[in-house]
Amino acid sequence: MSGVVTCINAFKQSLTGSSFEALAACTKDSLTVISTANPSVPAAWMEELFASNHAHKMEAEVFSQRFGDNQNGYRAEVQFRSGTTQQSILGRTVDIPVWSADTLNVQVNGTASDNANVMMQLYYPNIPGAGQRLATAAYVEPIIQGGIAGNSRVLGIEVTVTPGTTGNYGTAVALNANDDRLQADYDYAVIGYSTDTPVLCIGISGPDTGFYRVPCPAMWDQRWTADWFLQQSRWRNSARVPIINANNKATTFLDGVDAVNTGATKVTLFMAQLPNKFQGGQ
Amino acid sequence: MSVDPNAPTTTEQPSQPTEQPTEQPSQPTSYPVSLVVVETGRQHGVSGGASFDLIRDEDGNPETEYALVATIDGVNVPLQSFSRPVLDQLAASEKARTQTDTSG
Numbered sequence: 001m002s003g004v005v006t007c008i009n010a011f012k013q014s015l016t017g018s019s020f021e022a023l024a025a026c027t028k029d030s031l032t033v034i035s036t037a038n039p040s041v042p043a044a045w046m047e048e049l050f051a052s053n054h055a056h057k058m059e060a061e062v063f064s065q066r067f068g069d070n071q072n073g074y075r076a077e078v079q080f081r082s083g084t085t086q087q088s089i090l091g092r093t094v095d096i097p098v099w100s101a102d103t104l105n106v107q108v109n110g111t112a113s114d115n116a117n118v119m120m121q122l123y124y125p126n127i128p129g130a131g132q133r134l135a136t137a138a139y140v141e142p143i144i145q146g147g148i149a150g151n152s153r154v155l156g157i158e159v160t161v162t163p164g165t166t167g168n169y170g171t172a173v174a175l176n177a178n179d180d181r182l183q184a185d186y187d188y189a190v191i192g193y194s195t196d197t198p199v200l201c202i203g204i205s206g207p208d209t210g211f212y213r214v215p216c217p218a219m220w221d222q223r224w225t226a227d228w229f230l231q232q233s234r235w236r237n238s239a240r241v242p243i244i245n246a247n248n249k250a251t252t253f254l255d256g257v258d259a260v261n262t263g264a265t266k267v268t269l270f271m272a273q274l275p276n277k278f279q280g281g282q
Numbered sequence: 283m284s285v286d287p288n289a290p291t292t293t294e295q296p297s298q299p300t301e302q303p304t305e306q307p308s309q310p311t312s313y314p315v316s317l318v319v320v321e322t323g324r325q326h327g328v329s330g331g332a333s334f335d336l337i338r339d340e341d342g343n344p345e346t347e348y349a350l351v352a353t354i355d356g357v358n359v360p361l362q363s364f365s366r367p368v369l370d371q372l373a374a375s376e377k378a379r380t381q382t383d384t385s386g
Binding site: 112113114158160162260 | 324326335337338339340345365366367368370371372375376378379382
């Protein structure tokens, strides 16, 4: 089984306002669930749903003929707080199935001229050949607590990322672009992250993620983000901690997306060195 | 007690309330406040401090921000800073909304 954590980002700039209107998928994203050729079994689960608006509160909804109902489906309120507007609108342990080849509709009801973004985290239990490396919190935590040969090896690696200014993805930045301290040949578990500005979604993609974009929603309350992937794993009793090999640092990229123009944003990934090569399935 | 008949007579006047000067309400001191663009000076810390780079905008220029400053005793005192991209974005959408309202 080759599980994959990934995301779909959707955006609209300059809303018409006063009624629900559709958001479009960001570049190279698709609102259509990957086909597994089996319509009777969930293809994936929507595990997280985040939204942001750059200037006012709004409503957001996700629906399709097979997701909720084909009218408003899952509908939620999005608060606005200047500087900290990015927020979760789906329960922490609520995972809603999505179905093979189904096309999701993402809509918002906001104020005219506003910019709006929505991020959905999806988990596919099996995409053959994807090769995304994920570990469980139960595997990673004892390693952190035990140290490696008398040393603690949990690093914070800083990458400065500038989310796109039009609600779409910004320029991707290599993991080692600003802070190159990973030890060659070693695997690292990405346990969480912190940012100096809230951002709707920082994405990590590279050889170790199967080139799928692993989402990192960066809210103002960093108790959520500092151990985000460990919590994701604990909540679901399943592997959700990305494993990245140091040799792939130059081909592992981070990018950002938000309705708000945050500008250059410092992101620090908390990475725990593993003493042995991660074999998967743990 | 004898009284000198030649002493000038004085008529005791009833005491008059002392006139206090009218108290003017104090005028608050005001200081000029302005919003200015300044470089943030933020840096990357790279590899044990061997080298530092300024954080730059995508156009390559040093990152800037809006700073709210008060001029006190001839010195600009920073009060608060604001993200330049965020405010520029708010200004653009307000301008678009205003133009829509006037043309609609």
